[in-house]
Amino acid sequence: MKQKFQIDGISCGGCIARVKKALEEHPNIEKAEIFLAPKGAAIITMKENLSTDELQKQLNTLEGYTITEIN
Template sequence: MKQKFSIEGMSCGHCVARVENAVNELPGIQKVKIHLKRSNGTVKFDEGQVNSEQIAEKINDTGYKAKAV
């Protein structure tokens, strides 16, 4: 499955890397692409191992505000 997320609070490339690294720690993640200027990102994942809510929670745990859109 592919899911888009809005992500508030990112201000630099380090923020993007932090979010990408955190999401990639979850099981079932296949691809993560975060866009700083658009304040969003797209995650491709295996629904049998992880869901959108878990991904948003992981992003929120890094200090940013995420929600599936």
């Protein structure tokens, strides 16, 4: 299942690589696509639905990023 999110704190390709790696380490995340245009837009493919709080916990391994769901 794919869901759209906004990840604040993304400013460059290096940010994208770090955030993608951190998210994809979660066992229920199959794929994380993160974009610079629009900045911080993300499509996350999950095996089972994860809450925004669970995704934020996964991102908390890094500093300076916050994730919100886009409806």
